[in-house]
Amino acid sequence: MKFRFALAIAASAMLAAAGVTSAQQPIVIKFSHVVAVDTPKGKAAEYFKKLAEERTKGRVKVEVYPNSTLFKDGEEMEALQLGSVQMLAPSLAKFGPLGVREFEVFDLPYIFDGYDDLHKVTSGPVGAMLFKKLESKNILGLAYWDNGFKDMSANKALRVPADYKGIKMRIQSSKVLGDQMKALGAIPQVMAFSEVYQALQTGVVDGTENPPSNFFTQKMNEVQKFLTLTNHGYLGYAVIVNKKFWEGLPADVRTALDGAMKDATKYANDIAKKENDDALEAVRKTGKTEIITPTPEQRDAMKKALIVVHKDNESRVGKETIAEVYREVGFKP
Ligand code: LMR
Secondary structure: OHHHHHHHHHHHHHHHHOOOOOOOOOOOEEEEEOOOOHHHHHHHHHHHHHHHHHHHHHOOEEEEOOOOOOOOOHHHHHHHHHOOOOOEEOHHHHHHOOOOHHHHHHHHOOOOHHHHHHHHHOOHHHHHHHHOOOHHHOEEEEEEEEEEEEEEEEHHHHHOOHHHHOOOOEEEEOHHHHHHHHHOEEEEOOOHHHHHHHHHOOOOOOOOEEOOHHHHHHHHOOOEEEEEEEOOOEEEHHHEEHHHHHHHOHHHHHHHHHHHHHHHHHHHHHHHHHHHHHHHHHHHHHOOOOEEEOOHHHHHHHHHHOHHHHHHHHHHHHHHHHHHHHHHHHHOO
16 A cells, blocks of 8 residues: 555656646646736737636646736746746837847837738748747747737827927837937836836826827826827737746647637737727727827828938848848838
8 A cells, every 4th residue: 555655656756747747736827917907918818828728628727917916027038037937928129138139120110001011020031030039048939919009198299209309208128119219309218017107197207109008908098198199110929938848848738728829819919909999999088188190291200200210220120130021011111
């Protein structure tokens, strides 16, 4: 009896070492992100959890931590590399500090006309090249998820570049975005997403840029009097995992999770536009923020001021990477 007990212990230890856990001990995937649940990313993360748990029949448990409750910007990448969290979906504008600056090609102003352009790039050679670059950092890229196109906000009306002169604008940790604000005469300030509401409220910064879904779900309409529909740039995500963890999963579990991710990606990209349209409508309804639609002349003036950012960042983002994206989307500078 004693011997059989010892055998069972040894066997379960061996299985655990091989990454196989018993029914009582599911494989836990902590999935941390910084936005609200009621956003394209928040909803897609929940959908992935549902599919992953169903399809692995409970062998995998996905714990989603929204709203920076587990890790904030500036902490989460390191936490992923160390294995304190297994899955993240940072904005493509947040990979520069990790040393993969080519991701900032997505931040170039006016480079994409719409979601179709984006999908040409994420499903093409540039999308694949970017994921390849993550591997040496113990990170695996699984998918690209859409959010939407950004609008500028402040407590003053922002119509033309002159309106930006001297105002402090919060940005994500991307040098391209810093250059974008500087090209408008504004002062960029990198700040974690979780700190933006308070910074706007207390005047640490004057304004920011967001897709409507982030603007509305962070209640920025309470602290920003004007939102200008500039649509000047894109914000989307790369879903990434700790490479060692992912590759150590039992093959059947990994297959099920890859399938769940594929379906969650379709879901994310299907809902993104509507989520943003609805959020903009919701901002309008609150009546707290005036929504400005720029005239064609104002839009042209913004474009003219911002297009220099492409050339200025050739050495950072890669001349070839930019040229490839231009080709894929048919962009003519
Ligand atoms: C931001 O920091 O503004 C965004 O990256 C937040 C997000 O994840 O959408």
